[in-house]
Structures are given as structure tokens and as C-alpha cells.
Amino acid sequence: MGAKHFGARVKRLEDPALLSGRGRFVDDLKLPGLLHACFVRSPHAHAMIRGIDSGPAMTLPGVHAVLASDDLPEPMRRMPIPMLTPNPAIATPRTQTALARDEVCYVGQPIAVVIADSRYLAEDAAAAVAVDFDVLAAVGDCRAGIKDDAPRAHSDLASNVVARFPLVYGDVDAAFGNAAHVFEEVLWQHRGGGMALETRAVLASHDPVADMLTVWSGTQTPHLGRGTLADLLDRNLESIRMIAPDVGGGFGPKAIFYPEEAVIPAAALKLGRPVKWIEDRREHFLCATQERDQYWDVAIAVDADGKILGVRGRMLHDSGAYVPWGVIMPYIAAVTVPGPYVVPAYSLETAVVLTNKVPTTPVRGAGRPQAVFAMERLLDRVARELGLDRAEVRRRNFIQPEQMPYPVGLLFRDGKPLIYDSGDYPKGQDEALRLSGYDKFSHRQREALEQGRLIGIGIGNYVEGTGLGPFEGVTVRVLPSGKVAVATGATSQGQGTRTTLSQIVAEQVGCRIDDIVMTVGDTGAIAQGVGAFASRQSVNAGCSAQLAGEAVRKQIIALAARTLGVGESDIELEDGKAVAATGNKPMVAFGELARLAQGIPGVSLPAGQTAGLEHTAYYTPPQAAYCSGTHVAEVEVDHMTGGVKILNYTVAHDSGRVINPLIVDGQVQGGVAHGIGNALLEWMQYDDNAQPLTTTFADYLLPMATDVPTCVIAHVETVNPLNPLGVKGAGEGGTIPAPAAIIAAIEDALSPFDVHFAETPLTPERIVAALRAAGAFERLFAA
């Protein structure tokens, strides 16, 4: 049987329901007796709680309860929410309790919850809960927070520094001592949000007859969530079922476990009624985790030809008020810097600092956009200073395909040596340059300039560790109806998980794709699970689908051969039937085989036959899968307004073998849009007291349809030799190098004025300010 599904542009199985209003997002679910929740949150970035008066709120109509910390069950009442990614380097492993007890450390931290008959009444009552605070000094900026005399983000801490870790290989001092040139850059990437269009959402219901607590959550990680909730409620895992139904976008912030996911189930248990909480957008701006605030001070040492001798520097990471995802992002950032280049010596000192802002946890890219920005800005500087073409500088420094597998010299976040499994970086860049018309760009630029238009081009290269373990599982089971049931701990927030896994299973089992009945994101369907983050599901769940499918295929063939009285090698599987290639080609349908595989009560199975046609595989990747790519951005800048228009955007992307090009292209295009937001628009403003100022979509701008061009996308596939599908991740690569490429393009467009940029987002006012500082307007008006 040839490949019918794998690698094909299979249309998504998810689409018809979502297009006709039949999606099932958490807020679409209705249960009898449902109550609604609204949280009372801290208006201060840092304060002690002196008292909570819920009396007036309790007198309002429709109010069932106002719960504060002491009303929660043990151990949830006092127990900090367990950190999912512990690391001995973390000196102060602070995570928050479900409801704040004595101290609040960021604006929006939950203090109490009101449960009422409707969301309207719950909001009325939440406004009537009076909380008495003693306001404390807040840490609004990690650069201030790291100083010894800074206020503390938590009043009992001796220092705001969560962790410091040096990463070093090679002889950095010698590299810099012997270098023909050393260039230094001071860089900053600003925090933004995931901003999924569906806000967070939790619905909990307890069935006292079965003692089963069911929680529907708009989460990327229901199995992790169930485990955490079991710890906080001291319940058996088996008496909690967590379901992520349709989830309206994830992008990272929905991967962690939030206080509301603990409090709503606790309220449902306490009141004996189902309780629902739907986050509003303002809460999302205040309380959903954010990312990217990092300050870099980096230098590159090169020889006279622009070949890299070493990179060194310091980086400061703002972790916000807690570290629910440990120090993963700064660590990933620190090890992503070398990227696709031969960097013989490297040293980076990282410090992670607590501030009184909402915690930072991975947002699409997870530390990598910052690292790529640092490296690519350095290489652009080398090109400029040495008078070399920017593509040529990169070409001179690429790791060559024959050097694969390539050990970088560091440990990656998966705990394994950072060894690139495969990749052809020169080819990727060449392809992106070709498709973008890079070699003719200087001609286009001159022509534009003659018309008074400023256009520029920029390049961003990256290598991304994807497909992180520990595992994901897939169960494949043939049903007596002839359908094939598939269950996985993988989840979907729009990635097309259902379609991709169905392609793999259909290919292996030999059934029609329409006959697959899949359950994703439900702890009731498969024992173990991890969830969506780190562009990991195609590698982890994809390979498990392959392995489980192969095993079931063998079971079907063995049983069909016995049933039809032919040899196993004579059996072919097609469209849900096992067909003998011999004689008059007898066949037996999968449903019939599934019934036979159940056996007869009391009768021993034939030797070699297992129970049912069923297999569960938990693929465990040996290490990360390293995808890579090159982005080329071509932009036009209006020097009077600072407005930037992206004219062309080209991506050459290596995510290994592509299971479904339709879906992978969509991931890349969507990722680029997120990167455009980070580069040009998304500005999460806080004042000096860490009070958030941009809490609507009118203040915090997301890219619109007129901001994002349709990208030219090429797949430069190198097969991953380390997993059975040859795949790598594809969910974040679109975002990672976009700010680097776009900022470089803006700088190139403005090269007549010799202005340089070292931060994102680069908003129009910042561009105009840089032009003004460079004296551009005096020159223009004098001319």
C-alpha cells in the first residue's frame, strides 16, 4: 500500500463542526444547576492583605458563596501550586497558592471568588467584596530588582534573584583576545502575551455517586493539570477527569496550571453544584502568563574575514512574581544563541529576577526569539562593520550539512547534550534568498529610493529544539463497529492534532480516515499524558500513533490470516478490510475481526493472540528534534510617520518530514504573524509601580489582516534520523526569527540615516524618535 495520507494536503477533520457553530468550547457547555464564578483580584502589584469583608457581597441577590483562602480545602489552602519544571539552580522556587493568603505580588492575583447564579451577578458581588491592603513597594523592572537595595518582590525574600547560571564552552578569553574585531550590542525584547482569542475557562462538576470530579479546562495540558489538582485536593488521580474540549488557541500561556483551575473545582466540591468561570479579556491581560522581557549585553569576536571566534555576554530575565515554569525560558534562550553557526567559544551569564508582574512562562518561541535576535543582530553588525553582505557573513559561519550530527557543546533543556540531529542550513538560506529575490534587492532598493520610498531587507536564521519529551501516548483500538478508536494525551488548540494523527493511524492500520473516532485532551481516555508545548506533539504523539498503528496492523494481519486460512504475507489491509491476495480473494471486515479478538467467554485464546485489537504506545524521544529555517523580510518604512509595511515575507523551513503541508504551512504563517506582532505592535505597558496600563485590544495591538502578508513558504526537508517518522516540530519556528528579520529590514530601509535598532517591539514612535535623534529630519528638510 502506498502512502495515501502521510505527506498529503489532507483537509482537516476539525473544520466542519467549527465552521457551522458546532464547536464545543468550555463556555459552550451547559450543566444542570450551573453556577458562575467571578474572582476578586489584587488591584496592587505588591501589598499585604489586612482583611477581607465579604458581608455586603453575600447580601446581594443570587450570591451563593464568597470563598477566600481559608475557605479552600487542605492542602490547597496553604500549598503552593507545584512547579512543573523543578531545577536545583532555582534558589527561590516561588509559586503562588490558589488564593492569596497574606500577600499579593502582582496586579490581578486572585484573592477570593464569588459564586452566583449568573456571571452578571457574580461580577456585581465581586465588586462589593472589600479587601483592606497595606500597599508595599513594588519591583517594576528586573534591572532595578537585581540591585541589593531594591524592594523585594516578596516581602520575606533576601534577594529577588531566582537563579544565576553560567553557560560556557571553549576558550572565550582567547577567542576575544585574538580577535581582529569585537562588536558589542545591548538588546532588549519586551514581554507580550499569548492572546489566544478564547480566554481561559474552567468548568467543574462533582458527581457524588461516582465520587468523580470532572473538570473542563481550556488548557494545553490536561494530564498535567489533573496531576496538579490531585495534589492540591489530595484526591486519587482516578477520581479526577480533566478534559480540554475545543480550545481556542494556546500559544504557551495555557500550558501551565493556574490558580483558577484549582479554585473552581474546590468551589464545585464545596457547593455541590457545577461551577463555571470564564476569564474576561482584562483578566487575561492581568493574569495569563506573558513572556519575553530579557535584557542582553552581548559581544561577538570575529576574524578579519568575519568568521566567528566567540560570543560572550550577560542576560537578565524578568520572571515576574513567580516561577511556575521554572527557569526554562531563560535557559532555552541561553542555549539557542549559537544557532546554525559554528561558534567555537561561548559564554553567557544569565540572571533570573523576580518582579511584581504576572509570571513569565513560555509564549510561542519560549526564549528562542530573544536568543535569535541577539545572534542575528550581532551578525548584522559584523556585516556592516566589515562591509560584507549580510547573507555572506552568515554563509561563512554556517555549520555544514556534513558536520551533522553536530554537538554544540552545551546541555539542552531536555537534559541531553545539545546535538543537532540533522539540517542543511546553507541550503535553507539559499532557498529563502532565492525565493525572496535577495540578489536583486539592491536594485529594487535604489529604484524605490529614486521614488522617495525607503525599503529594506533583513535575514533571520534559527535552530530550534522541538519535540521535547518525556513522552506522549496514543491508543489505537479497532471497535466491533469497524470504526477505529484513537485516544491520545496530545491536545489541540488549533494545530490540527486530530487530522495529523488520523493520517498516521489510517496509513498504518489501513482504515478510512473517516472511520477514525479520536479522543484528544481527555484524561479519561488514556492513562498517561503530557500535552502541547515545545512544538512536541507531531514528534511525540505522531511517533506513538505510528508505533501503536503498526502494532495493531500486525494484530489484524495475524488474526485475519488465521480467520481466512492464508499466510500473513498474503493479507492486505485496505479501507477497513483485510483481504487475502490469494484464491478468490476472501476478505474479512475489521469489525468482525474486532469481535473475534474479544474471544468467547471461558474459552482460551489461540497461542499468540492478545486481547482485542488494541495497542497503546508511549514514544519517548531520545533528545530534542532540531528544526531550522531562514526568514527574509522586505519592508517599507514611512520615515515621517514611522509606519512599517511588510512587502514580502519568505520562509524556508525544515521541520523534517512533513505529515500535512496544509497544516504545517498554516503553522508557519500563523507563527510569522505572531512574530510580526512581537516585532512591531505588541506592547504590554506597565507603569513604574508594575501597574499594567494596556489591558484592552485597543491599547495592546494584535496584528490585523492588513499587517500580515501571505508568506512565501518552502519546506527544506532533512529527515530526522532519531525518530521513526523523521519529523521535527513546526509550531513555533514561524515566530522565532521574525523579529530579527523585520528589525534588520527596518534598519536597512533607514540606512540613509544610519540609525540602529536593538529592541522590540519597534513601534512607529520609536522609529521616529530614532530618526530624530540621528538628525534625519534636519537633513531631510535642509535638502
Place this chain on the structure above:
Amino acid sequence: MGKQATRISVNGKSHARVVEARLTLADFLRHELGLTGTHLGCEHGVCGTCTVLVDGRTARSCLMFAVQANGSEVTTVEGLVPDGELSVLQQAFIDNHGLQCGFCTPGMLMTLTELLRDNAAPSEQEVREALTGNLCRCTGYAGIVKAALDAAQRLRAGSGA
């Protein structure tokens, strides 16, 4: 809270309810009528996820009270075509990968339904400008724009235009 008698025709069916004056049209559709295809993304009128047609014109159902729609004809995503069928535009969304998570999709469909009704042959730029009132975080818009242009072409071919 003051309640008012309201009669709204939704997808061709008339509904009479006594509702609180502050009940939004979106919550009326979702929770009173169970038409949960209309989604809420920001509840402050920017993201466009809750877009419906009120008397044939797009409106933010999060910024309208149900009582303001008294006497009006409202169309939601559920009313685009009869159950179990897909419109040309919906089919074009499937064919061109115009959705990922699907949360913003109903609003996109309503905005584009209005556009294609009023402009049978929109340019790409016109499609993009029509969509500036609808945010999508997943797709980067490429598939949505392509779907709209594809649907316009199919509709023109179908009508013999």
C-alpha cells in the same frame, strides 16, 4: 435589575423573552437561545469574534444589548445554511485552511458573508480591509483571505456572472 419584554427573530425564528436590560445580545444568543456558535473574545468590541448580522449588517453582539435588537432580524453562524450543509464560503474555509482553533471563525464568516453579498468581486486588499475588524491569532490571515477570494470566485461562477 429592570427587565423588558423583547422579541428578536434569530435565523428566521422569532423568540420572545423577558430579559434584563443589561443582557448583551451575545449572551442572549449563547445562553438564552443556546446558539453557542457566536463566540466572545474580548467583550469590548475590538476582536470581532462575536460578529453577527443585525438586519443584514454586521454588528458586535458583545456591544449591543439584547433589548436593542428588539424587533430585529439577527443572523448567526448557525443560520448561514441549513443544518448539515456548508455554504460556499464555509467550504472555501476548509479547502484553503482558513481556520485553526476555530474560535474567531464564526465572526470571520459573518463579516465575509456581508462583504461577498455587497461586493461580488473584491480585491485582496478589499478583503483584508473588511477583515480588519476581526482578529485571528492562529492563522496569520492568509488562509482566510484566500478562502474569501476563492468563495467570491465560486459564487460568481455559480451565478453565471
